[in-house]
Ligand code: CTP
C-alpha cells in the first residue's frame with residue numbers, strides 16, 4: 001500500500017503581511033517548508049512526497065527540498081489552494097492513499113501522520129482536527145447571532161486531510177465540472193456526498209501559520225517542544 005504526501009506550498013501568504021511567502025520563513029534555522037517536508041520524509045510509512053510550489057518560486061522550492069530523499073517531484077500550483085490541490089492530486093500516478101498537507105502547518109508530528117494513515121485503514125477519508133476551545137457563533141450579515149452550535153460537536157479542521165487516491169480525484173473532477181469552490185479537500189468530498197469523512201486527532205501544535213504573529217508563536221512552540229528537524 002503506497003502512501004503519498006502532497007505538500008501544498010503554492011500560496012503567497014498575503015495575510016502574513018511579510019515580504020515573502022510564509023513557507024520560506026525560518027523557525028529554528030529551517031524554513032516552514034523544510035519542517036513540513038521533513039516530517040513526512042522521516043515517517044517510515046510515507047513512500048513518496050510531491051511538493052506543489054508557486055510558479056515564481058519553483059527553483060527556490062526545488063533547492064530547499066532537494067535533500068529530502070522521498071521528494072519525487074516539485075510541480076507548479078494554481079491561483080487557489082483548490083487548484084494547487086487539483087494539480088498535486090492529478091500528478092500522482094499510482095498510490096493507495098494521499099495525505100494532503102499545508103506547508104504552513106510546519107509542526108505536524110509523526111504521531112499525527114501515523115494516526116491519519118491508521119484512519120485510512122478504516123475509512124476512505126479522514127481529517128486531522130482538534131476540539132473547538134472557544135464557543136463558535138454563527139452570525140448573519142448584520143452581525144446578529146443566529147445560532148450557538150453545541151461545542152461538543154464542533155471541531156477545528158487541520159491538515160493532513162487524507163483520502164483514497166481515487167476518491168479525491170473523483171471529488172476534484174466533479175468540483176471542476178460543476179464550478180464548486182470549497183476551502184479544503186474534505187469539503188470537496190462532502191459537497192458531493194462521495195464518502196463519509198471522519199476526524200482523527202490533530203494537535204494545537206499543528207497550527208497553520210497565517211499572520212505574522214503566528215510566526216512568533218511558532219518560534220515559541222519550536223523552542224518548547226524541541227521539535228526534531230534532523
Ligand atoms: N496554498 C497553495 N496554493 C494556493 C494557495 C495556498 O498551495 N494557491 C497553500 C499555502 O502555501 C499553504 C496552504 O495552502 O501552505 C494553506 O493556505 P493559506 O494558509 O491560505 O496560505 P496562503 O494562501 O499562502 O496565505 P494567504 O491566504 O494569507 O495569502
Ligand code: MG
Pocket residue numbers: 011081
Ligand atoms: Mg490562502
